[in-house]
Amino acid sequence: MIQKFRFSGDGRAVAEDLRTKFGFEGDLARIYAGNTGPVAHKWHHYLPIYDRYFAARRGTPVRFLEIGVSKGGSLKMWREYLGPEAVIFGIDIEPACADLNGHHAQVRIGSQADPDFLAGVVDEMGGIDVVLDDGSHQMDHVHETLRILFPRLVSGGTYMIEDLHTAYARSFGGGFSRDMNFFNEIRRMVDDMHHW
Numbered sequence: 514m515i516q517k518f519r520f521s522g523d524g525r526a527v528a529e530d531l532r533t534k535f536g537f538e539g540d541l542a543r544i545y546a547g548n549t550g551p552v553a554h555k556w557h558h559y560l561p562i563y564d565r566y567f568a569a570r571r572g573t574p575v576r577f578l579e580i581g582v583s584k585g586g587s588l589k590m591w592r593e594y595l596g597p598e599a600v601i602f603g604i605d606i607e608p609a610c611a612d613l614n615g616h617h618a619q620v621r622i623g624s625q626a627d628p629d630f631l632a633g634v635v636d637e638m639g640g641i642d643v644v645l646d647d648g649s650h651q652m653d654h655v656h657e658t659l660r661i662l663f664p665r666l667v668s669g670g671t672y673m674i675e676d677l678h679t680a681y682a683r684s685f686g687g688g689f690s691r692d693m694n695f696f697n698e699i700r701r702m703v704d705d706m707h708h709w
Contacts, residue, residue, distance in 0.1 A: 514697040522549065527557050544593050551613075553586030559675065566644065566671050567595070574598045576638045580625045580648035580658065581605060585613040587647070592617040602638055604630075604648075625649065626657040635665050644672045650679040652686035652693040 515608045531546070532536045541564045545553060561695050569575075575595060579587060582605035601618035603610070604625060616619040619637075623630035625648040635641050644662050648654060654681035657672060663672055679685035680695040 516565070531557060531560060534558070535561050537564070539564060541590075541594050544590055544643040547588065548586060550589050552584040553590045554583055555587060555590075556676075560596045562673075566673065570595060570599070572596045572598065573623075575642045576599060576600045576640055577602070578638065578641055578645070578662075579603045579618075580633065580644070580646045581609040582607070582613060582620055585616060585620075588613065588616070588618040588620070599654065602634055604634060606649075626654045628657075628661050629666075632665075633663050635662070640667060641665055642667050642670050644670075645675070646673070647675040649676055650676050650685055651653070651681060652695055655695055656693070656698055 528538065528542055531542045535558060537560060541560050545555070545557065545560055571594065573596075575598075575681055576598055577591060577595060579591065579601070580603075582588065582603040585603075588601060588603050592599065595601065603613070603618050603620045604623060605620065606622065606624055608622055610620055611622050621630075621634050621637075623634075624655040625631070625646070641662065644658075644666065646655060646658055648658070655677075659672070659674075666672055674695070677695055680687040683691075689698070
């Protein structure tokens with residue numbers, strides 16, 4: 514079981530944990546552990562996964578959308594990791610996040626479940642190569658966002674959803690055998706792709 518650890522702001526402890534538990538070190542670990550700017554609230558065991566799926570996009574004009582801006586630290590992390598050519602957008606429903614617009618990425622305020630809003634953001638980005646959903650984690654939002662954005666993802670794009678343990682939490686609209694559990698929904702999609 515992965516546990517969330519508190520490191521009292523000591524990036525060396527985060528880097529050591531990544532190195533010893535996950536065998537991971539490198540640029541993304543250094544960027545995350547060395548952050549002294551806005552808070553980047555991420556479970557640090559996600560970093561090797563990010564690196565695995567996003568490393569090939571570094572130094573390219575990748576069109577990267579992060580859902581959920583919070584304090585803006587992850588947008589700063591993505592800018593440093595992906596490079597100056599990346600087209601990085603973040604969306605959030607919190608109006609205060611608009612203050613982060615233009616710092617490390619473009620920030621737009623709106624709901625991740627609003628088809629018109631999402632279409633407008635993707636159009637502004639010129640298309641989309643990567644979606645990282647770290648938004649509300651509410652099952653209805655996760656489903657709707659996938660329904661809207663997945664068809665707009667370029668061929669060979671990456672769609673990643675964080676914190677899907679919420680699929681089993683009733684407070685997030687999930688539950689083990691409930692239809693809205695994301696894994697039950699995605700299972701139907703996989704069955705539809707392969708049943709033939």
